[in-house]
Amino acid sequence: QTVVTQEPSLTVSPGGTVTLTCASSSGIVTSGYYPNWFQQKPGQAPRPLIYSTNNKHSWTPARFSGSLLGVKAALTLSGVQPEDEAEYYCLLYYNGAGIFGGGTKLTVL
Amino acid sequence: EVQLLESGGGLVQPGGSLRLSCSASGFTFSSYAMSWVRQAPGKGLEWVSAVAGSSTFYADSVKGRFTISRDNSKNTLYLQMNSLRAEDTALYSCAKGPTGSWVGLEYWGQGTLVTVSS
Numbered sequence: 001q002t003v004v005t006q007e008p009s010l011t012v013s014p015g016g017t018v019t020l021t022c023a024s025s026s027g028i029v030t031s032g033y034y035p036n037w038f039q040q041k042p043g044q045a046p047r048p049l050i051y052s053t054n055n056k057h058s059w060t061p062a063r064f065s066g067s068l069l070g071v072k073a074a075l076t077l078s079g080v081q082p083e084d085e086a087e088y089y090c091l092l093y094y095n096g097a098g099i100f101g102g103g104t105k106l107t108v109l
Numbered sequence: 110e111v112q113l114l115e116s117g118g119g120l121v122q123p124g125g126s127l128r129l130s131c132s133a134s135g136f137t138f139s140s141y142a143m144s145w146v147r148q149a150p151g152k153g154l155e156w157v158s159a160v161a162g163s164s165t166f167y168a169d170s171v172k173g174r175f176t177i178s179r180d181n182s183k184n185t186l187y188l189q190m191n192s193l194r195a196e197d198t199a200l201y202s203c204a205k206g207p208t209g210s211w212v213g214l215e216y217w218g219q220g221t222l223v224t225v226s227s
Contacts, residue, residue, distance in 0.1 A: 001169065034212045038154070045202065045220070046146075046154060051213040089154050093212045096166040098144070098156035 002026050004092050006101035011109055012080050020104045022073040022090030029092065035073035036091040037066055050075060082108050111135040111216040113203050118221030125193050129221060131186040131203030139181035142206035144214055145188050147199035158188065161211040193225045
């Protein structure tokens with residue numbers, strides 16, 4: 001049973017930069033896992049941010065970027081805004097079947 | 110404007126069945142991969158199933174119990190859920206894949222709630 005792991009929580013100051021990561025128990029995360037990232041605020045539906053490692057949706061703010069970092073997928077927020085406080089989920093695909101990470105609660109303080 | 114509207118949720122007893130529907134509009138339905146995702150109350154997201162072309166994919170937790178299908182003439186996605194368990198209780202949302210990609214979740218519906226309880 002493959003497990004996708006994210007940091008449970010991170011804290012960042014407004015205007016700062018933070019990197020969230022997404023690891024796979026099966027080994028190195030590559031572009032072939034088509035990493036996706038989603039933002040979810042309480043009571044709201046998830047909002048897609050990044051697909052296929054580093055592609056932004058039309059609504060994704062420029063301060064969000066996706067990449068591969070070492071053996072993991074990564075989501076970097078540069079110039080963090082108070083409204084970026086939320087839960088962030090990564091999604092990896094294994095031969096067509098997806099597995100979400102447990103989520104990272106990002107606090108902007 | 111892309112719109113996805115789920116229906117068919119409700120209260121069902123353990124071991125029972127339910128069929129969810131997702132009515133799509135605002136895009137060429139037949140051209141896109143479609144998925145189901147669920148979220149149990151207070152919990153994280155769980156990918157459930159997807160259909161891309163003629164291929165279907167399932168999470169291990171639902172394999173053999175759930176069946177995804179689509180009717181392109183009706184612009185509708187389905188999820189047939191059998192042998193339901195308490196742990197299947199969740200908000201079920203359908204999602205459209207991105208343009209040019211067979212994986213991913215670009216647009217989401219608001220979801221339909223499934224409660225499995227006696």
